[in-house]
Amino acid sequence: MSPLVQVRHLSVGYGRINPVVAVNDVTLEVQANEFVGLVGESGSGKSTLGFAMVRIERPPARILGGIISIDGVDWSTTPKQDLKPHRWTKVAVVLQSGMNALNPVTTISRQFRDVLVQHRFGSPTAMNQRIREVLQLVNIPERVLAEYPDQLSGGMRQRVGIALALVLHPKLVVMDEPTTALDVVVQWEILNRLKKLRAQEAFSLLFISHDLGVVVQLADRVMVMYAGEIVEVQDTENLVARPLHPYTEALLDIARSESGVDMNQRFLSIPGSPPDLRENFIGCPFAPRCRIAEERCLHSRPELLPVGTGQVRCFVRQEGGKVHGGPSA
């Protein structure tokens, strides 16, 4: 079966003349019913990629090249206007604050109805039934339907946002930092809900977060982004046990030290900072911060190549260099 989402050589820039390339030649796939995590530090290009993939990029962001195919539809060249019928039905988006998706001046009930009516869902009875169903999925009481978004807590708003995203059975849901603004307990509640949802509704999820500790709880497969490029792809279990890229190792160290799993707090943040995307760098963009960088890493740029069951963009690891946490470590 062909993947639900196929992205080929996607580049996204900001600005008209000499655009800052925030997403550089990204190729990726998402399978049907797969949960994929996209992780990286702030500014690595996660949102730019996630938004461009489903064509909600806003100027000055602009697609510079590449192909996006979702469920057999070419999302890269189809005019945005013609993609409208596919919004909510094929692709739905959940952003950081539930407020973004929810209109503050209409009741929750009205917001569900607007989406369902716009897509000619069916009879009022069928609509009510589906609304009740999705609210149950996210554990929201029906009384909330009569309320306005600002009457709800942040966690409830976000769960309503998730219910709304699911109401028309989309094949792909993109969530950009959906739990970042929430406290740890509420965040945990939402992650658990999302895990349970899988058994009840069929959809693929692209879950974007700067927190690898959160991503690994939910994702089947993780894509790690650095300076606009995918630097590692692995299924979650292998990525945690045997990260391939030194950047992933550093992110894992941070996740472990923050969650208290690893008391050996070597990195609380990764020393150094990501490169300025406005400058041209010749070598591996991570090299200046990398603990295993070699001379060649400063002069030539690695490609994303298969290693084991994953992919990595690192000369040393492509040659089978010592893998952190693995048997040879």
Ligand SMILES: Nc1ncnc2c1ncn2[C@@H]1O[C@H](COP(=O)(O)OP(=O)(O)OP(=O)(O)O)[C@@H](O)[C@H]1O
């Ligand atoms: N409106 C903008 N104008 C110009 N450049 C931008 C703009 N928004 C983002 N960028 C550039 O794109 C890069 C990637 O930004 P993006 O928001 O995609 O990162 P992110 O990984 O989602 O970060 P965060 O974790 O903070 O959400 C930034 O480092 C910045 O250089």
Ligand SMILES: [Mg+2]
């Ligand atoms: Mg972002």
